[in-house]
Amino acid sequence: MMNEHGSLSINSENIFPIIKKWLYSDHDIFFRELISNGSDAITKLKKLELMGEITLPEDNKYKIDVIVNPEEKTLKFIDNGIGMTADEVKEYINQIAFSGATDFLNKYKDKANEEQIIGHFGLGFYSAFMVADKVTIDTLSWQEGVESVHWESEGGTEFSMEPGDRTERGTEITLYLNEDSYEFSNEYRAKEVIEKYCSFMPVEIYFKNANAKEEPIEDVEEDTEEEESEDVIDAKVDEDGNVTEDEEDKKEEKKPEAPKPINNTIPLWTKHPNDVKEEEYKEFYRTVFHDYKEPLFWIHLNMDYPFNLKGILYFPKLNTEYDTLEGTIKLYSNQVFIADNIKEVIPEFLMLLKGAIDCPDLPLNVSRSALQNDGFVKKISEYISKKVADKLSGMYKVERENYEKFWDDISPFIKFGCLKDEKFREKMKDFIIFKNLEGKYVTLPEYVKVAKGETAEAAAETAEETKAEENTSSDETAENKEEKKETVYYVTNEQQQSQYINMFKQEGIDALILTHSIDQPFITQLEQSEQSYKFQRIDADITDSFKEEGHSEEALKEENDKLTELFRKTLDKEKLEVKVLKLKNEKVSSMITLSEESRRMQDMMKMYNMYGMDPGMFGSSETLVLNANNKLVQYIFEHEDSQYVPLFCSQLYDLALLSHKPLEAEAMTSFITRSNEIMEILAK
Numbered sequence: 001m002m003n004e005h006g007s008l009s010i011n012s013e014n015i016f017p018i019i020k021k022w023l024y025s026d027h028d029i030f031f032r033e034l035i036s037n038g039s040d041a042i043t044k045l046k047k048l049e050l051m052g053e054i055t056l057p058e059d060n061k062y063k064i065d066v067i068v069n070p071e072e073k074t075l076k077f078i079d080n081g082i083g084m085t086a087d088e089v090k091e092y093i094n095q096i097a098f099s100g101a102t103d104f105l106n107k108y109k110d111k112a113n114e115e116q117i118i119g120h121f122g123l124g125f126y127s128a129f130m131v132a133d134k135v136t137i138d139t140l141s142w143q144e145g146v147e148s149v150h151w152e153s154e155g156g157t158e159f160s161m162e163p164g165d166r167t168e169r170g171t172e173i174t175l176y177l178n179e180d181s182y183e184f185s186n187e188y189r190a191k192e193v194i195e196k197y198c199s200f201m202p203v204e205i206y207f208k209n210a211n212a213k214e215e216p217i218e219d220v221e222e223d224t225e226e227e228e229s230e231d232v233i234d235a236k237v238d239e240d241g242n243v244t245e246d247e248e249d250k251k252e253e254k255k256p257e258a259p260k261p262i263n264n265t266i267p268l269w270t271k272h273p274n275d276v277k278e279e280e281y282k283e284f285y286r287t288v289f290h291d292y293k294e295p296l297f298w299i300h301l302n303m304d305y306p307f308n309l310k311g312i313l314y315f316p317k318l319n320t321e322y323d324t325l326e327g328t329i330k331l332y333s334n335q336v337f338i339a340d341n342i343k344e345v346i347p348e349f350l351m352l353l354k355g356a357i358d359c360p361d362l363p364l365n366v367s368r369s370a371l372q373n374d375g376f377v378k379k380i381s382e383y384i385s386k387k388v389a390d391k392l393s394g395m396y397k398v399e400r401e402n403y404e405k406f407w408d409d410i411s412p413f414i415k416f417g418c419l420k421d422e423k424f425r426e427k428m429k430d431f432i433i434f435k436n437l438e439g440k441y442v443t444l445p446e447y448v449k450v451a452k453g454e455t456a457e458a459a460a461e462t463a464e465e466t467k468a469e470e471n472t473s474s475d476e477t478a479e480n481k482e483e484k485k486e487t488v489y490y491v492t493n494e495q496q497q498s499q500y501i502n503m504f505k506q507e508g509i510d511a512l513i514l515t516h517s518i519d520q521p522f523i524t525q526l527e528q529s530e531q532s533y534k535f536q537r538i539d540a541d542i543t544d545s546f547k548e549e550g551h552s553e554e555a556l557k558e559e560n561d562k563l564t565e566l567f568r569k570t571l572d573k574e575k576l577e578v579k580v581l582k583l584k585n586e587k588v589s590s591m592i593t594l595s596e597e598s599r600r601m602q603d604m605m606k607m608y609n610m611y612g613m614d615p616g617m618f619g620s621s622e623t624l625v626l627n628a629n630n631k632l633v634q635y636i637f638e639h640e641d642s643q644y645v646p647l648f649c650s651q652l653y654d655l656a657l658l659s660h661k662p663l664e665a666e667a668m669t670s671f672i673t674r675s676n677e678i679m680e681i682l683a684k
């Protein structure tokens, strides 16, 4: 065989079905493509005007008209942009994948700003054939003396071209919809799609239904006149019978309003943060996210270097703990909507927020619905995450009061961010606060200082110093750190654990309130990363502070052995752990403690649905603590043969359980029956 070289040839009949079917995942995207083409054509003309290549009349107003015709099942996209000559139609339209953008940019190199032109691939126009059997183009170029062009194609593979009759500069594209796509000529459907993709397009878009009846001006006037009483009319006519100015003004007002564009050409994110008022941010949030609740606060991203990125991220208000943490980040490129929540650009934890980000530098794929994944995209994502951390830490430092006010709403989000993003965690770790038993917000170092007896104010000051110390002594051995671990007590359910909370308060020991489901994984991560804290739920153990001074377990051995046996037998719980202690508060009779490790293990089993497995397999289960200083416990110890002892034992056990976790149905029933029984005995 001979050696040969040449260009590969593509047969449009074969490639076309592929473009139609596979290129664009959503059929409605043709709206975006054709409107973008109109916008590009206008952007190009604006450039020419700026460069003095063309002078336009003073009243020239750039616009795109979209006209639906539900009766004829057609759609029209009309722009007054650059238009095309016959040669340009041949080059840019008749050749698939040949974009005029590149040509234009080459021609006006250094003068044209590439970023503002949306089209690049030379394929978008053909998306029209996904929904239309026949498409026509009527175009007149801006260049003087050129003829207008009429182009049409049925099916997209063959075309015809002839001189056209368009007399105004610009391009009109008409789509004759196919049967499956008639929905797009419906006014509401079309508007919905345009709003989705083009709400912030830089050129004004006017929408019209060709079949809608125009409201005649006379009607409007007549109607309102009828509503007014004659007296009122008289009052507005002067002595000579002329209508006064007021009345003239009213007539002026009654005229139907001039049509309004359906998009906002200057979205808030394009403005400088200093020029935007608070109300404007809120209004933008309401319109874009249809959220009636006000956002807590927002971050306005505005950068030109090293990449062009603008946007606004809102922290939404969560009303209840059960509100789903689900946000929407809308991604735009040059004010054209790309998609919601693109995970390559938006760090996962930020998807809990609501916002809009416009990044013209995004390496979009052909369909513009997804990204070409590369290092650049990762940098954008990191930048966004850094900006959010900067804003939050700034708030902590400068307006801590506000930070605390928002904390309950923003903390699940921040904690999720710390769990998901190591860099975010590093930046945020010193600005995590916790609500304590008094309802105040403290950092961990502040908590520890207060626990050691310092006042809250002094603690806040010295916490900073400790941070510095910690940094210098980072070469400490792991063993040393282990020894120095600070215990941080916490509450997961204020009602359930109220007995323990009261005991803590009486002893002046503080605890943190950690009620959200994200708190458990969060503190586990904290323990691993910080190494100097050990979290312990307040019902995990009885600390020495609650015990009588000079307390000795040895001295209580007899009580311990006897009561253990008695309770095990009465409750029919062979393995029940019983511990007799002398607690300062003699009112407390019985309590349950469950070691932190066992409880976390049990929680994990519940989370992963590992029911049916024996929780005991991961270590000891609950311990029943009996207070040897309590009268009832003493009575049981001294009167083990009393007929009431079984009743007391069961009741003490249930009461202890109750202040630890909800009773199971069966246990609850017997608790109620037994309580009634006890009252009956008392009544005798």
Ligand SMILES: Nc1ncnc2c1ncn2[C@@H]1O[C@H](COP(=O)(O)OP(=O)(O)OP(=O)(O)O)[C@@H](O)[C@H]1O
Binding pocket: 033, 037, 038, 041, 079, 081, 082, 083, 084, 092, 093, 098, 099, 100, 101, 118, 119, 120, 121, 122, 123, 124, 125, 126, 171
């Ligand atoms: N309304 C229009 N006015 C003027 N020129 C147009 C118009 N529509 C299309 N063109 C020309 O046809 C070319 C091809 O358009 P097409 O939509 O297929 O691709 P594109 O916009 O360049 O790129 P992409 O596929 O990324 O959208 C454009 O680059 C432009 O030069």
